[in-house]
Amino acid sequence: MEHPLHIYNTLSRKKEQFVPLHEPHVGMYVCGPTVYGDAHLGHARPAITFDLLFRYLRHLGYRVRYVRNITDVGHLEHDADEGEDKIAKKARLEELEPMEVVQYYLNRYHQAMEALNVLSPSIEPHASGHIIEQIQLVQEILNNGLAYESEGSVYFDVEKYDKKHHYGVLSGRNIEDMINTTRALDGQDEKRNPIDFALWKKAQPEHIMRWPSPWSDGFPGWHCECTAMGRKYLGAHFDIHGGGMDLIFPHHECEIAQSVASQGDDMVRYWMHNNMITVNGQKMGKSLGNFINLEEFFTGSHRMLAQAYTPMTIRFFILQAHYRSTVDFSNDALQASEKGLARLMDAFHALEKIQAGKETTVDVAGLRQKCFDALNDDLNSPIVISHLFDAARAINTVKDGKATLAAEDLTELKDVFQLFLFDILGMTDATAAGGSNVEAFGKAMDLLLSIRQQAKANKDWATSDRIRNELTALGFEIKDTKDGAEWKKL
Incomplete structure (x- = not known):
């Protein structure tokens, strides 16, 4: 390209020229919503940010496979490892099936995105539809000795991983500082270290959403879904992974650790993050x-x-x-x-x-x-x-x-x-979006202004002033020009 695209890579902390792995094909994965409530302004910003990128890459001639996931299992209430599943909690309180909650809010999310003119992604996978891939990911990490089973749950061994690799490469955090500042929470004594994160959680008897696995009936950890689904649809290495800045740690940091622990290197070439709305x-x-x-x-x-x-x-x-x-x-x-x-x-x-x-x-x-x-x-x-x-x-x-x-x-x-x-x-x-109704309304306004113009030509100031004043009172701005008059709705 004569004038190549440069994007800020969160991983390298600098702007880099964008060079796709397999030009003209581009693989892009963006973390989508957890569908347990109505979409808000915080959902709109990443959707619009990466819609802009999607549109521009396509204009530049790239063939973009844009994957935006739906989190419908494993996102817990208190943190990534503990508490009640947010969707399951909503389902229990409203006496619905969890997937009823998911479908209701997903429909509303799609309606909001359509109103914002956000293009649909190429693929929109659900975490609950990819349990097999997530179990496979957990097994690979276990096989490579960087995870351990404890009381039916499986945890990522952060300290062991950090000896060979760098946990904190994306967020810039230091593992010693994390160990010193992370307190052990009630119910987490099955972890070897408080900073270890769940790859698979054994479901408690009251937990609605559960699947069989080699370790227990349970559900995948929140961080697993993007690693598993990104690899399934975009391959072991792809171009762009995006999301909100609040996902840098722990979610995206854990994703990097999972991909390195399972396949030996990071799947993602460029990490991009939009900032917050305050x-x-x-x-x-x-x-x-x-x-x-x-x-x-x-x-x-x-x-x-x-x-x-x-x-x-x-x-x-x-x-x-x-x-x-x-x-x-x-x-x-x-x-x-x-x-x-x-x-x-x-x-x-x-x-x-x-x-x-x-x-x-x-x-x-x-x-x-x-x-x-x-x-x-x-x-x-x-x-x-x-x-x-x-x-x-x-x-x-x-x-x-x-x-x-x-x-x-x-x-x-x-x-x-x-x-x-x-x-x-x-x-x-x-x-243009209003179609024939807007067109007819515009013609009616033009007719009124032409009547006013004729009244002015006939020096019928009372009629001319009445049309202008009443339109102004209705919220229209009328501007006289050398060729007649223009209007707009305020």
């Missing part, structure tokens, strides 16, 4: 009372929300920050995103109405390459958006009759907006 500097979470799910954003029903926000406003809000930076939620920030997105959409629609001139008298040169350069620099979506805002200002200057665009530049601007705003950033045009 509220007033605190991580969004149920325990802090600042948790807002996506449906509440879309309806405006949460007490912390000043209004409802469209899915595209949420998507734009997330993409306005670099994926590795923290995003702090506020109504002001979301309202600014809403207005910013509206400006870009207005500029895009204005391109359809602008008549080409003999020459271009605004600076729009190199816009396409500037956007490519930003994306190739670790998916810098906020810089892409800033370039589109610059272009929007130039378009508005032309729309206002203060400058002109030559035909070739007018066509180029249309193509660039279509490519970057819609195809790669994944925004949708509400006007």
Whole structure:
């Protein structure tokens, strides 16, 4: 490639040129949701981040196999090894089968992702559908002497592994510090060391979700699923593994240890992590009372929300920050995103109405390459958006009759907006998405404004002012231009 993509590799802690193992094929695995509750803003950020990467890699011509897992077993309430399974607990409280809980919230997750215009992955495997592969992984680690059985459960021997390899290579943690700061919990005396993690857990009598294994009737440890399913669908070595930054330790650290312990080396070439969403500097979470799910954003029903926000406003809000930076939620920030997105959409629609001139008298040169350069620099979506805002200002200057665009530049601007705003950033045009109803509504508004224009021509100021004032009261902005009038919904 003339301008190759560079991405930040969490493992090497630097930006690296992306070179697929088997070009043009790319294998990408992203940790998906644990489906025991409604999708929230924390689910939206990795989904949108890796949707951007998925879209861009495909635009570059790569054939991407994108695997995003569904955790529906083994994610325990207190930590990775102890407590009640979150889905089983929900099922017990609501007197449902665990898979009823999974299906209900998975359907709602898919609806939220569709609203956010997140493309479906190539494969969406469930942890509960890959118990055999996880048992095989545990057996391989046992055979290599880096795990041990204890009272029907199987644990990874972290200290023994660290003597040959480095446990902490992804997170930068030191095993001595971890041993000194990790306390033994009640019920974990079957472990040789408190930092050892479960590969297989023996199910207690009350545990609903259980499968037979060589060691006990039980269930796999949370960390096993991604290692087993990543290898099944992407091979022993694949290109990209992604997820939220909160998964670096212990989940992804344990994944690396499992792959090295089972096959001798890490499966993953590039580790990528998006940063967190915070509220007033605190991580969004149920325990802090600042948790807002996506449906509440879309309806405006949460007490912390000043209004409802469209899915595209949420998507734009997330993409306005670099994926590795923290995003702090506020109504002001979301309202600014809403207005910013509206400006870009207005500029895009204005391109359809602008008549080409003999020459271009605004600076729009190199816009396409500037956007490519930003994306190739670790998916810098906020810089892409800033370039589109610059272009929007130039378009508005032309729309206002203060400058002109030559035909070739007018066509180029249309193509660039279509490519970057819609195809790669994944925004949708509400006007286009609304179909015939929106089209009919627009024609009705244009008719009203033409009646107003005629009234002005006839010096019927009372009718002209009444149309304008009543539309303004209904939430429309009316702007008079040299060619008539324009409108938009505020």
